[in-house]
Amino acid sequence: MVAVESEAVVREGLDANLDVAVLVASEVVCAGLEALLSRLPAVGGVRVLPLEADDLPERIGPADVLIVAADQWSMLESCTGVSGLPSTLVLGDDLYERWNGDLSSLPVDGFLSLKDLSVQTLDDALKRVTVGEMPIPASLAKRLLTGGRGRGTASAQGVIPLTSRENQAFVLLADGMSNKQIARCLGISVHGAKRLVGSILLKLGASNRTSAVITGMKSGLL
Structure with a gap:
């Protein structure tokens, strides 16, 4: 019953015109991510953020959701403590190892697996993070639970x-x-x-x- 209710809340709670900001250094990954986002009806716009920006919090500001590659995650240190930041999804496949470092204080509201990234997984993650849930790949959840x-x-x-x-x-x-x-x-x-x-x-x-x-x-x- 909880699972059914959760899915209903997710479907009803998703904005129909999400502004998604992307902070990804790899041109290949960035292009693929933009292509997937463009196929989602709920996404109204995608903005690729410059990696050299000194005013990163201000550039992120208008977004509803920020997707940041794991390699660029540490750049969000300048956003720590800033109010009004969007929901943040970290994209990568070595996230368990990164949690063992000094990154636990960085802004994050969920995770995306790059290996398993698809229209479906991206759509589901956006829906869940938008209504306050915490999307996390099963492989990462399992490693956290067992390790x-x-x-x-x-x-x-x-x-x-x-x-x-x-x-x-x-x-x-x-x-x-x-x-x-x-x-x-x-x-x-x-x-x-x-x-x-x-x-x-x-x-x-x-x-x-x-x-x-x-x-x-x-x-x-x-």
Whole structure:
């Protein structure tokens, strides 16, 4: 039932005129990405951002969604803490290794696999990130689930004091649910769900949902 409701929310929540910004150095990948985006009815425009721009946050600003290649992800350091940034999708195939570096504080709301990139996977990721869900390739999710706990435990990293209600919300958040879906599952208001999610991010020291899920896996909360 949850899966059916999730799909319905995704279909209803997608904007019909998305402005997508692209930050990709590879001309081949950039051209292929533009071609796929042009086939999606919901995408109203695609802007390729210059790699040399000093005013990157301002250039990104008007976009609804930003797609950034994993190799250019670190460029978003200048955007850390900037309000009003669009939902950010990171595109690449070695994302697990990159999370072991110092990139967890960078803006990110979901991931795209370059190897599996298609009209369908791109459309699905855009739909999900637009309604507040966290798209993530199955291969990356599996590596995080099987490998995360081996690198750290709750006792090693310190106990994170989530309430029972926060724990319930955290499990739903990790399943990729939006605030609206969390509220429905817990029988609370959307504002109540937002407060729970905000409290979880604060306690985990996470800048976004993806970072929170990874921190939760490493600390043994998930």
